[in-house]
Amino acid sequence: MFNSFFKAFTNLFKKPQTIKYPATPIEKDKDFRGLIEYEQEECIYCLKCEKACPPGAILFVSVENPPNNEKNKKGLKYHYNPYLCIYCSECVRACPKPNEALWQSNKKPPIGVKEDEVNGVL
Amino acid sequence: MKKTIDIPLGSQHISLLEPVRFKFECENEKIIGVDSDVGFVHRGIEHACTTKFKFDGIGYVVARICGLCAITHSLTYTAGIEKLLGGEITQKAKYLRILLLELDRIHSHMLCLSHTCENAGFEAMFMRIMGDREIIMEIQELLTGNRVQFDFISIGGVNRDLDASRAKEIIIKLEIVKQKVLGYIDVFTNNWSLSLKFQGVGALSLDEAYRFNAIGPLARASGLNIDVRNEIDYLPFFELGFVMQTHTDGDINARNLVRLNEILNSLEMCNNTLEGLPEGDIFTKLKGKPKGEVLVRLEAPRGELMYYIKGGGKSMLERVRIKTPTFSSIPAFSHIFVGENYADAPAILASFDPCLACTAK
Numbered sequence: 001m002f003n004s005f006f007k008a009f010t011n012l013f014k015k016p017q018t019i020k021y022p023a024t025p026i027e028k029d030k031d032f033r034g035l036i037e038y039e040q041e042e043c044i045y046c047l048k049c050e051k052a053c054p055p056g057a058i059l060f061v062s063v064e065n066p067p068n069n070e071k072n073k074k075g076l077k078y079h080y081n082p083y084l085c086i087y088c089s090e091c092v093r094a095c096p097k098p099n100e101a102l103w104q105s106n107k108k109p110p111i112g113v114k115e116d117e118v119n120g121v122l
Numbered sequence: 123m124k125k126t127i128d129i130p131l132g133s134q135h136i137s138l139l140e141p142v143r144f145k146f147e148c149e150n151e152k153i154i155g156v157d158s159d160v161g162f163v164h165r166g167i168e169h170a171c172t173t174k175f176k177f178d179g180i181g182y183v184v185a186r187i188c189g190l191c192a193i194t195h196s197l198t199y200t201a202g203i204e205k206l207l208g209g210e211i212t213q214k215a216k217y218l219r220i221l222l223l224e225l226d227r228i229h230s231h232m233l234c235l236s237h238t239c240e241n242a243g244f245e246a247m248f249m250r251i252m253g254d255r256e257i258i259m260e261i262q263e264l265l266t267g268n269r270v271q272f273d274f275i276s277i278g279g280v281n282r283d284l285d286a287s288r289a290k291e292i293i294i295k296l297e298i299v300k301q302k303v304l305g306y307i308d309v310f311t312n313n314w315s316l317s318l319k320f321q322g323v324g325a326l327s328l329d330e331a332y333r334f335n336a337i338g339p340l341a342r343a344s345g346l347n348i349d350v351r352n353e354i355d356y357l358p359f360f361e362l363g364f365v366m367q368t369h370t371d372g373d374i375n376a377r378n379l380v381r382l383n384e385i386l387n388s389l390e391m392c393n394n395t396l397e398g399l400p401e402g403d404i405f406t407k408l409k410g411k412p413k414g415e416v417l418v419r420l421e422a423p424r425g426e427l428m429y430y431i432k433g434g435g436k437s438m439l440e441r442v443r444i445k446t447p448t449f450s451s452i453p454a455f456s457h458i459f460v461g462e463n464y465a466d467a468p469a470i471l472a473s474f475d476p477c478l479a480c481t482a483k
Contacts, residue, residue, distance in 0.1 A: 017253045031282075033267035054179030088182050088273040089281065 032106040033087040038078055042101040044071045049091035049102055057085040082109035125149060129464060133162050137241050137468030140478040144459075144467070151463045156456045160449075164482040171442040177203060177412055177433065180442065182273055187444070188480040189270050190230045193222045194422040195480075196275045199442075201356060201420065202431040203277050206412035213358075214402045215279035220357055221395045222265065222274055223420075224388040228299070229258040230423035231339075231381040234475035235306065238378060241472040242315050254302045261292050279405035289396045296396075300389050307382050310375070320374035324458050324470035327372055334454035338425025338447050340474060341454075343380045344372035350421035362394045363387075374473040381475075411435050422447050424475055446480035 019026060028034075036058070050058050059079045066075035087104070095102040132143040141162035147155030167187055171180050181203075185196040197219055204211065236251035259269050266272040266282060274281055310316050326336060331344035341348050349366050351359040367383040369376040412433030419428050425447030432441040455474055462470060 017256070029263060029267070031267050032263070033273070052178075054175060054182045086182060086271065086273065087268070090179075090182075090276075093276075093281070 028106050030106060033089060033104060034106045035082055035104075035109055036080060036085060036087075036089070036091060037103055037105050038080065039101050040067050040078065041069060042097055043069065043078065044097065044101070045069070045074070045076060046096060047076075048094040048096065052090045052094035053085075054088065054090060055084050055086055057081045058091055083112060085109075126154065131467060131471075133159075135468075137471065139237060140476070142476060142478050144471075146459065146464060146467065148464050151465065153459050153462055153464055153467065156459045158452060158456060160452065160478055160481045162482060163479050167483045168442055168444060172439050176437040177439050178277055178437075180439070181275060181277065184442075184444070185271060185273065187446075187483055188477055190233065190477060191226060191422045191424070191427070191480065192270065193226045193272055193274065194420055194427055195444075196273075197223060198418050198420040198427050198429045199431070200275050200277050202416045202418040202429050203412055204408065205416045205418065206414055206431065206433055207277070207408045207410050209278065209406060209408035211279050211406055212402045212404065213400045215404050215406075216357055217362075217395050217399055218280045218284060218404065219275060220359065220362060221392055222262070222272065222280075223357075224391045224395075225258055225262055225265075227423045228385050228388050228392075229255050229262070230475075231385050232258065234423075234472070235310075235378060235381060237475075238374070238469070238472045239316065241468045242319065244313075244315050247309065247316070251306065254299065257295050257299050261295055264288055264292065276405070278408045279403070281405075283404050284396075284399065289399065293393060293396055296389055296392055300386070303382060303385050303389070307379070307386075310378050310382060316378070317375050320378070320469065320473075321371070323374050323466050324462060324473060325371065325373040326454060326458050328370075330457060331372065331454065334457055335450060336454040337450055338422075339377055339380045339384065340425070340451055342366070342368045343376040345370045348426075350419050350426050354419065359391075362391045362398075364391060374469060377473045411437060412439065415441075422480075424448060424477055424480075425451065444483060446477070446483070448474075448476045448478065448481045451476075452481075 047060055050060055057080060060076040061079055062075050063077045066072055066077055089104045092098050092102055092104050126147050126149050129146045129148055130143060131146060132138055133141040143159040145157040146153045167183065171183060175183050181196045181200050184199045185192040187195050232251055232255040236248045239247040239251065262272065263269050265284065266274040326344045328345045331341045331346045336344065336346065337348060345368055347366060347368060351364050352366055365387055367380050367387060369380050413435040415432040417430050419426055427447060428445040430443040431439060433439045458470060459467065
């Protein structure tokens with residue numbers, strides 16, 4: 001009985017377990033699995049990442065004004081959908097030039113609406 | 123005139139974590155008949171596995187069946203495909219797989235225990251266990267880069283390596299969890315609302331557990347020695363100190379104690395894994411397409427998980443059948459309710475630790 005009163009009293013002076021987000025930012029580990037980033041100039045357009053992606057978040061689409069890259073013979077442009085991506089990094093493992101053409105960062109995806117529409121101003 | 127009344131519990135109810143509907147036929151306070159419906163979260167994953175995704179991406183699809191046993195699902199599927207492709211993975215990959223599997227069991231059991239506390243009206247304990255569970259979630263984030271969707275296992279090995287400094291950090295955190303779990307065992311054996319109140323409630327005898335095909339902690343609490351880790355050999359469980367935990371009472375209290383002892387055993391296994399982690403590669407490239415059929419079993423936190431995979435030598439599989447632990451235990455669940463008070467139903471239900479996202483798929 002006395003023990004539980006003592007514990008309850010000491011608990012009053014303990015720090016809370018929760019974090020006051022967004023006032024206190026949450027620390028992200030450097031290896032946190034976040035957005036996939038791409039460097040257009042380094043890409044060799046082998047399309048291995050597109051084939052490896054389980055949900056099909058990476059697509060190479062032929063466009064009228066393709067990026068200026070001598071390896072890009074079919075006139076393709078890289079498209080990445082961060083809302084479809086499951087951040088499994090299969091694409092990075094499939095890439096022949098990981099960390100140069102394609103790598104995984106620890107950034108969060110952007111919010112899904114435009115900034116001026118956030119508070120219901122449509 | 124009918125003398126009984128039908129009381130529904132669910133599909134949405136304060137004591138439920140996931141949607142399930144039970145219809146209890148009650149005579150005064152006693153339950154005399156049970157009817158259940160589990161198909162509220164059906165997503166057609168088995169069909170999607172054979173029509174939408176290639177075999178090498180399905181490991182990530184089946185991981186999304188359930189947030190609590192994500193690693194068990196992807197590991198069972200991957201083990202099946204590895205059997206079909208005929209490859210052998212490295213010892214280090216096997217150790218890392220067991221590490222994640224046991225961490226998964228620890229945090230799943232902690233969630234179940236906290237839910238039992240909540241249904242017993244012990245909110246403070248619920249908060250405490252959920253707060254301590256965060257340590258395990260942090261370890262999982264350190265290992266895999268994410269809290270819930272680990273995406274750690276791929277066909278041929280694992281995706282991430284573990285360095286020595288991280289391993290030390292994890293061992294320190296596991297020791298903190300161990301001290302906390304020893305504290306829970308004290309509370310779960312001596313506290314009135316968690317132990318004495320639950321003794322004799324929702325009991326399943328050894329004979330009934332055998333007859334109703336109970337599996338997992340539900341069966342082990344009744345004294346049935348059934349654990350897939352005891353029966354398979356493609357992962358070295360005994361090398362890492364696996365000991366089966368059983369109890370003889372079969373009531374809610376026995377189930378809680380079996381889960382607590384399993385957490386302690388899993389913590390020891392994690393420690394042994396980290397200390398004896400062999401050197402070597404974590405990934406072996408396996409070539410070819412799966413041809414033939416295979417049946418794989420693995421011990422999920424709730425019992426035996428079974429995958430049947432059939433491939434015809436193409437990228438798309440012909441059949442993926444998933445039998446989940448909760449689905450197999452439904453006859454035992456329904457039997458336990460009969461003869462109990464209606465007021466005890468939420469507590470009994472929490473002690474089963476049902477996972478309905480797995481069951482309905």
